[in-house]
Amino acid sequence: MGRLFAIEIIYRGIFQKLLAGKISRAIVLAAHNEGKPGISFGRYGDSPERNGIPAKNFAIVGTDQITLEEGMAKYEPKEVDISIVVDDTLCKGVESWAWYGLQPANRLLKPNGTLLVTSKESPETLIAMTHRKEYPYKLSIVKGIPSFSGLWVYKDDHTDVRILGAIAKLLPELVSLESVKKMILDEWHDSLKVTSATRSYDRTSTVTVQPSQGNPEEPFKFEMPKWWEMRDGVTIPCIPQGKAMKDAETAKVGGWKPERNPTFKKYTTRTMRPVVNFDTCIKCTLCWLQCPDSCFDVTPEGLYDANMEACCGCGVCEAVCPVANCITMVNEAAFQNNASQWEAWKDNKTGYLKWLQEKIEQRPERSHGFRFRGQYAEQVPEMLQIAKDA
Ligand code: SF4
Ligand code: SF4
Numbered sequence: 507m508g509r510l511f512a513i514e515i516i517y518r519g520i521f522q523k524l525l526a527g528k529i530s531r532a533i534v535l536a537a538h539n540e541g542k543p544g545i546s547f548g549r550y551g552d553s554p555e556r557n558g559i560p561a562k563n564f565a566i567v568g569t570d571q572i573t574l575e576e577g578m579a580k581y582e583p584k585e586v587d588i589s590i591v592v593d594d595t596l597c598k599g600v601e602s603w604a605w606y607g608l609q610p611a612n613r614l615l616k617p618n619g620t621l622l623v624t625s626k627e628s629p630e631t632l633i634a635m636t637h638r639k640e641y642p643y644k645l646s647i648v649k650g651i652p653s654f655s656g657l658w659v660y661k662d663d664h665t666d667v668r669i670l671g672a673i674a675k676l677l678p679e680l681v682s683l684e685s686v687k688k689m690i691l692d693e694w695h696d697s698l699k700v701t702s703a704t705r706s707y708d709r710t711s712t713v714t715v716q717p718s719q720g721n722p723e724e725p726f727k728f729e730m731p732k733w734w735e736m737r738d739g740v741t742i743p744c745i746p747q748g749k750a751m752k753d754a755e756t757a758k759v760g761g762w763k764p765e766r767n768p769t770f771k772k773y774t775t776r777t778m779r780p781v782v783n784f785d786t787c788i789k790c791t792l793c794w795l796q797c798p799d800s801c802f803d804v805t806p807e808g809l810y811d812a813n814m815e816a817c818c819g820c821g822v823c824e825a826v827c828p829v830a831n832c833i834t835m836v837n838e839a840a841f842q843n844n845a846s847q848w849e850a851w852k853d854n855k856t857g858y859l860k861w862l863q864e865k866i867e868q869r870p871e872r873s874h875g876f877r878f879r880g881q882y883a884e885q886v887p888e889m890l891q892i893a894k895d896a
């Protein structure tokens with residue numbers, strides 16, 4: 507009986523599609539250099555991909571053809587040796603598409619499997635963002651900012667080969683560094699990429715994460731409808747009208763809260779979130795009107811509270827707010843929960859302002875795509891420098 511290896515790549519749909527495809531294909535090609543058959547594919551359930559929605563690719567390799575075929579008899583792997591996360595904010599969990607609920611990023615990891623994350627964050631920050639697991643697993647970090655380049659441009663910043671170098675270190679039974687180097691030269695004809703892969707191989711280190719570490723929250727889930735409960739045809743029930751909000755302090759009715767899709771919350775789409783300064787808000791309504799996801803709850807005093815279970819982090823509210831620094835997009839890794847900012851402000855206005863000022867220092871060095879033409883080209887030398895220094 508041979509051995510089957512499974513690796514998943516968790517990425518942001520569309521924004522990292524090319525990156526994920528290159529990594530999964532390259533794993534299989536490198537394994538071919540050792541005579542191991544393999545296949546690389548995307549998860550059907552993630553299609554059609556949408557901007558920023560978490561999606562997955564898989565690379566499955568067997569030590570022989572029969573083992574691979576046995577492994578491929580399943581729709582998708584039930585467990586993996588390595589989960590690669592190419593955007594660290596995905597450590598908060600994956601809601602890939604309606605009907606899934608929230609899945610921990612480490613959900614499919616085997617005992618002692620490795621979560622391999624591209625990030626500039628510390629292991630402690632990433633562990634705190636990731637759901638607890640009932641058995642130990644390993645965390646390994648390839649230092650760097652998430653490589654977003656969109657569907658039509660590929661940011662060749664060596665994220666792909668640095669991950670391949672790390673895989674050779676973490677799972678040498680799957681593929682050796684020599685096979686990775688050969689694949690890079692055969693496919694990409696680039697000796698600088700070989701250097702990056704080798705450097706990553708030499709510097710990859712891991713920490714063990716114990717079952718007592720990590721986010722203890724139960725991921726949100728719901729009962730899937732049974733086939734006999736489904737309605738005729740493919741229909742999606744419309745979202746009912748919203749309702750008045752209760753002011754928690756006085757129990758008086760006030761404000762307005764739209765209803766939202768109960769089976770697709772979308773917040774794992776977010777790589778950054780808006781932080782609102784309620785003291786400078788002029789109640790102009792623009793954020794509420796322009797938010798593409800109806801995220802703003804209208805508070806009893808007519809302020810607008812971005813609901814963090816609904817926000818996908820698009821940044822439109824920051825762009826339309828006419829008051830300077832009233833809405834600021836902040837790196838999602840800076841937050842531990844989805845609590846209401848308005849409630850925190852109401853409870854302690856001075857404390858909230860201090861919190862807000864600390865948070866907005868963590869403005870993201872990222873966006874979902876590019877803010878100006880040529881931005882991706884500017885980021886490539888920066889990433890190569892990080893790869894050199896890491
Ligand atoms: S970032 Fe702002 S506009 Fe975009 S979904 Fe979130 S609250 Fe709405
Ligand atoms: S756009 Fe800015 S000023 Fe206008 S309501 Fe929203 S937060 Fe307030």
